[in-house]
Amino acid sequence: MTPTQSAMSSLPDLLQRLRRVYRYFLHPLAAWWATLVSVLIVAFTEPLIPALLKPLLDSGFQQSQLNIWLVPLALLALFGVRGLSVFTGQVCLAKVANQGLLRLRVAMFQRLQDADLALYRQQSSSALGNTLVYEVQNGANLMVNALLTLGRDSLTLLALVGYLLVLDWKLTLIVALLFPAVAWLMKAAARRLYGLTRRNQEATDELAYVVEETALAHREIRLHGAQAAEVERFSTLGRTLERIAMKSTVAGSALTPLTQMVAALALSAVISVALLQSQHNGMTVGGFAAFVTAMLMLVAPIKHLSEVTGPISRGLAALERAVDLIENTAVEQGGTHAPTNVQGRLVWHNISVTYPGAAAPALQQIDLTVEPGETVALVGASGSGKTTLANLLPRFVEPSEGQISLDGVPLQAWQLPTLRRQFALVSQHVVVLNESLAHNVALGETPDRDRVVSCLKAAHLGDYLNALPQGIDTVVGHNASQLSGGERQRLAIARALYRQAPVLILDEATSALDNESERAVQEALQTLTRNRTTLVIAHRLSTIEHADRIVVMENGRIIEQGRHQDLLARKGAYAALFQLNALGRTSPASAETAAPV
Numbered sequence: 001m002t003p004t005q006s007a008m009s010s011l012p013d014l015l016q017r018l019r020r021v022y023r024y025f026l027h028p029l030a031a032w033w034a035t036l037v038s039v040l041i042v043a044f045t046e047p048l049i050p051a052l053l054k055p056l057l058d059s060g061f062q063q064s065q066l067n068i069w070l071v072p073l074a075l076l077a078l079f080g081v082r083g084l085s086v087f088t089g090q091v092c093l094a095k096v097a098n099q100g101l102l103r104l105r106v107a108m109f110q111r112l113q114d115a116d117l118a119l120y121r122q123q124s125s126s127a128l129g130n131t132l133v134y135e136v137q138n139g140a141n142l143m144v145n146a147l148l149t150l151g152r153d154s155l156t157l158l159a160l161v162g163y164l165l166v167l168d169w170k171l172t173l174i175v176a177l178l179f180p181a182v183a184w185l186m187k188a189a190a191r192r193l194y195g196l197t198r199r200n201q202e203a204t205d206e207l208a209y210v211v212e213e214t215a216l217a218h219r220e221i222r223l224h225g226a227q228a229a230e231v232e233r234f235s236t237l238g239r240t241l242e243r244i245a246m247k248s249t250v251a252g253s254a255l256t257p258l259t260q261m262v263a264a265l266a267l268s269a270v271i272s273v274a275l276l277q278s279q280h281n282g283m284t285v286g287g288f289a290a291f292v293t294a295m296l297m298l299v300a301p302i303k304h305l306s307e308v309t310g311p312i313s314r315g316l317a318a319l320e321r322a323v324d325l326i327e328n329t330a331v332e333q334g335g336t337h338a339p340t341n342v343q344g345r346l347v348w349h350n351i352s353v354t355y356p357g358a359a360a361p362a363l364q365q366i367d368l369t370v371e372p373g374e375t376v377a378l379v380g381a382s383g384s385g386k387t388t389l390a391n392l393l394p395r396f397v398e399p400s401e402g403q404i405s406l407d408g409v410p411l412q413a414w415q416l417p418t419l420r421r422q423f424a425l426v427s428q429h430v431v432v433l434n435e436s437l438a439h440n441v442a443l444g445e446t447p448d449r450d451r452v453v454s455c456l457k458a459a460h461l462g463d464y465l466n467a468l469p470q471g472i473d474t475v476v477g478h479n480a481s482q483l484s485g486g487e488r489q490r491l492a493i494a495r496a497l498y499r500q501a502p503v504l505i506l507d508e509a510t511s512a513l514d515n516e517s518e519r520a521v522q523e524a525l526q527t528l529t530r531n532r533t534t535l536v537i538a539h540r541l542s543t544i545e546h547a548d549r550i551v552v553m554e555n556g557r558i559i560e561q562g563r564h565q566d567l568l569a570r571k572g573a574y575a576a577l578f579q580l581n582a583l584g585r586t587s588p589a590s591a592e593t594a595a596p597v
Contacts, residue, residue, distance in 0.1 A: 020327075021143070021319040024107070025100030031092040035148070038089035042082055043155030047163035049078070050293035057286035089148065097144040101136060104319070107326050108132050116330040117396060121356075126212040127205040131321055135201065139318025146311035153301035153308075160294050160301070167291045174269050189251060193313040196248045201321065203241040210234050252310040270295060332395070334416035337409050342422050344407070344502040344533035346370040346393065351402035353388055353556075361400070362388045364556045372502075375534040377544035379577060380553035386537045389553070390505050393535075394420045406503075424496035428508040430488040437465070438472040441494050447472070451498060458527060459494035461487065497528055504534045541581045550574060 026032075052074055109132065112119075164172040214221060214230050221230055271292070351366040363385045370376050378386040391397040392404055395411055404411050411419060432440055438447040441455055452472050456465050464487055468474040476482050483491065489509065496504060509525065522543070538544040545564045552560035552567070552574045560567060560574050567574035 017316060017320060020323050021316065022100075024104045024323075025096055025140075025144070027099065028095065031095045034092040035089045035096070036151075038085040038092070039148070039152045039155060041085040042089070042152055044159045045078060045082055046156045046297065047159050047294060048074075050290040050297065051163065052078075053293055054284075054286040054290040057289050089152075093144055093148050097140050100144075101140040104136055104140070104322055105132060108136070108322055111326050111329055111331070114331045116332055119329055124205070124209045124212065126208040128325075130205060130208050131325065135318040136322045139315040139322070142311040142315030143319060144315075146308045146315060149304050149308050150312070153304045156301045157298065157305070160298050163294055164291060167287060167294070171270050171273060171291060174273065189254075189309045192251045193248060193310050196244055196251065197314045197317040200241065200244045200248065201317065203237065203244055207234070207237045207241060210237060248310075248314075332416055333412075334419065335413035336415060337413045338415045338418040339407070342407055342502045343372040344370075344422070345372050346503070346533060346535075347405045347408075348389070348392070349403050349405070351389075351392065351399045351404060353385075353392070353397060354400045360556070362556050363399075366402070366556075366558060368551065368558065370533055370535065372533055373531055374548045375529055375536065377536040377538050377547040377550045378553060379538055379541060379544065379550060379574065381577075383555075384553040385556040386553055387507065388556075390507065390535055390537060393503070393505065394423050394425075422501055423503050423505060424499040424501040425505045426489070426492045426496050426507065426509040427505075428489075430492045432476055432483065432488060432491060434475065434477060436473050436475055437468070437491075440476060440491060441472075441498050443495055445498075452494075455494040455497040456491075458497055459490040460523075461490050461494060493525065493528065502532055504529055504532045505537075506534065507537045508539055509536075539581075541578050552577070 112128065112132075161172065161176070210230070210233060214234075221227060346369070348366045348368040351363055352361055353363040354361040366385075366389065368376075368389075378389060380386055388397055392399060393406075393411075395416065406414065406419070406422065433443070437456070438449065438452045441447065441452045449472065453465070456462065456472070465471065474482075493509065506525070506529075536544055536547060544550060547564070549561055550564060550567055551558055552572075554573065560570070560572055562570070568578060
């Protein structure tokens with residue numbers, strides 16, 4: 001038995017899986033009770049329809065025996081009550097579904113905020129977004145509506161079978177023979193549909209990831225003329241998704257005609273037996289008509305119950321994926337240390353880092369101490385380990401060996417929010433949210449408007465700010481589409497100024513600036529780095545000549561460190577790098593990639 005078959009193999013397993021999902025949909029209780037009452041009314045008034053036919057056919061056309069207005073008025077009252085109950089049930093269940101969906105989405109989004117960073121290496125952002133936005137929406141709608149159908153039609157079936165037993169228990173036994181056959185068909189379809197739904201989700205994620213990749217790399221794709229190859233890649237995945245969708249359709253569509261065929265066999269047997277009984281005065285015309293009508297009314301709930309397997313399977317698979325992310329995703333772990341005053345002394349002791357699947361370590365036996373207020377520059381060729389060394393500080397990367405401490409306390413002992421509050425980052429890859437300028441500067445805090453303006457001016461964005469129609473309330477656009485590369489980097493500097501963290505990390509902070517802007521921003525950086533421990537990752541060595549110390553890295557090791565003039569006098573690795581950098585014969589920055597090094 002496959003895992004999929006096993007998952008759908010028993011009612012207890014199904015109920016257990018439903019409990020995992022429906023704990024997010026348990027409230028509001030008043031809406032559930034209103035739905036339950038409406039379902040009971042709809043279900044148990046169903047047999048009243050054929051029940052009204054019996055007296056009508058037996059004596060309704062004899063005016064002296066039946067009030068002429070009784071049946072019409074009863075029908076109007078019956079369908080009025082049923083219509084109101086259906087409306088109430090659907091509205092209340094929609095309230096349950098929408099509030100439950102909100103709780104599930106918020107729980108997922110919260111988990112994404114504190115998830116172990118390995119999650120983002122294992123899953124693409126498009127797959128996570130697809131699960132959070134679309135899959136849970138479809139899953140919730142399918143599951144809630146399917147369970148409404150399951151409850152309403154199960155009770156309707158029970159009420160109709162009860163009425164049939166009252167009319168003629170022998171004929172009812174013939175009808176009961178179709179239930180095991182329908183149950184077996186539903187179970188077989190559920191196994192098939194559950195497996196196909198999982199495959200459909202995986203194929204959809206792959207397709208969304210291709211769209212995400214091509215959207216991000218649209219310039220490179222057009223430059224290299226790779227459009228046709230990408231279209232073929234997309235088409236191949238699209239054809240796979242189409243085949244899975246067709247298999248799901250075939251599996252779901254075959255269930256209804258098979259169920260109806262079983263019902264037709266039972267109906268044929270009932271009619272035959274009823275005709276034989278009528279020859280021996282076993283049933284009146286009205287009784288026979290009521291029995292056949294009630295039996296035909298069984299077909300609709302049986303059909304609905306046979307079709308509910310597909311929505312339940314698809315909805316449960318989608319919602320379980322969301323619940324799995326919430327329950328099974330590892331979260332970042334921190335300690336309890338949360339001081340109010342931080343000096344900014346950093347110590348890397350015997351640090352080594354090896355990335356999963358990497359042939360060689362990114363860092364090897366690093367020993368480095370940075371004193372409070374000291375500015376230390378990291379230089380070296382691409383892949384030497386500079387960015388990895390910096391990423392260890394906010395624990396974006398964990399060391400394979402060794403220990404790092406801030407103010408003498410190991411990083412693992414710090415509360416994570418408190419630890420990360422001690423760092424401000426100005427990176428060459430600036431992330432800007434599609435929010436107001438003030439929101440982006442004060443990221444994570446309620447903006448202090450005067451302070452935001454002051455930081456923007458200090459980062460030499462005053463002229464840009466004056467040109468904005470709504471000032472700091474201007475929305476910068478998707479992926480900061482309204483900002484140039486230099487403006488983005490100055491915005492990152494303004495964000496670091498606003499943060500006022502004791503430790504500053506500058507990862508090629510002036511790489512996107514022209515010479516004039518760079519001079520202006522260097523002045524802002526001098527203000528920013530004053531009285532702060534600063535770690536500078538530099539490729540243009542002219543920008544770090546005045547650092548308190550320069551650390552030269554090669555193949556994940558520290559090979560030299562000292563002041564600029566002292567390192568030049570040694571005529572070692574730094575002197576060679578500086579000479580090449582000055583002559584412009586090579587540029588380490590040109591070889592840099594976005595991957596952590």
